[in-house]
Amino acid sequence: MDADLVLETRGLTKEFRGFIAVKDVDLRVRRGTIHALIGPNGAGKTTVFNLVTRFLPTSGGRILYKGRDITATRPAEVARLGMVRSFQISAVFPHLTVLENVRIALQNRLTRDTYRFWKSERCLDRLNDRALDLIESVGLGGSEQQKATDLSYGRKRALEVATTLALDPEVMLLDEPMAGMGHEDIGRITALIRRLAKDRTVLMVEHNLSVVADLSDTITVLQRGQVLAEGSYAEISRDPQVRQAYMGSADAMSH
Numbered sequence: 001m002d003a004d005l006v007l008e009t010r011g012l013t014k015e016f017r018g019f020i021a022v023k024d025v026d027l028r029v030r031r032g033t034i035h036a037l038i039g040p041n042g043a044g045k046t047t048v049f050n051l052v053t054r055f056l057p058t059s060g061g062r063i064l065y066k067g068r069d070i071t072a073t074r075p076a077e078v079a080r081l082g083m084v085r086s087f088q089i090s091a092v093f094p095h096l097t098v099l100e101n102v103r104i105a106l107q108n109r110l111t112r113d114t115y116r117f118w119k120s121e122r123c124l125d126r127l128n129d130r131a132l133d134l135i136e137s138v139g140l141g142g143s144e145q146q147k148a149t150d151l152s153y154g155r156k157r158a159l160e161v162a163t164t165l166a167l168d169p170e171v172m173l174l175d176e177p178m179a180g181m182g183h184e185d186i187g188r189i190t191a192l193i194r195r196l197a198k199d200r201t202v203l204m205v206e207h208n209l210s211v212v213a214d215l216s217d218t219i220t221v222l223q224r225g226q227v228l229a230e231g232s233y234a235e236i237s238r239d240p241q242v243r244q245a246y247m248g249s250a251d252a253m254s255h
Ligand SMILES: Nc1ncnc2c1ncn2[C@@H]1O[C@H](COP(=O)(O)OP(=O)(O)OP(=O)(O)O)[C@@H](O)[C@H]1O
Pocket: 016, 019, 021, 039, 040, 041, 042, 043, 044, 045, 046, 047, 048
């Protein structure tokens, strides 16, 4: 296997009672890149996410993570290996503060790694420092004592990202990170994704084509469960088939 590939699928297929939602998908996600999955509603994007994180069993094909076959691995083990989906662990507790939420996420990771850690007061301080760093890094500095429920939608998503980052994932899967966001939040989350992608790989499903164009190194276009095209935004947006299939119009991809 190519050492550059962090995630690879070969012939990935999913059938729901006779309906083939994902068919023979070969996905190649290179380490350190931002890779977007796009396509019309029902193209199979979310199903691909659910398959690679093992939330859904495959009907056919293989999934390789860092060269290791994870086709039959449990979802929690996949997360432990470093591939984490944003909402997976980051259920945000609405009535806890930003700081408490991030601390809990950090504790989950640390208690798993070394439970004896908790015996030391000094380590608890270090945990606080790490939590404050994470909060700052997602742009929530100053909101540490605010309850999650009182945050705006965009800031709640940023908190979700912070709790996911607490796990220090190597590969982060983001499912429509811009969904429901206003202009200002989109700018902030775009900058955040770019920052967090500096030392990890990001695979995202996103409908906002400006964001996809702006952020992605590679884009895979799905249509009816199959890969229609793959390449940079410039490459796929020149493809007449993509323009036709994705938006039903040859002008649709210029943003
Ligand atoms: N659990 C399921 N049982 C039956 N059919 C399903 C199931 N999950 C998804 N599908 C079908 O599989 C197809 C692909 O769905 P999927 O949600 O992966 O598409 P998507 O590209 O993520 O769409 P969207 O952009 O609307 O979220 C759809 O036709 C959907 O109805």
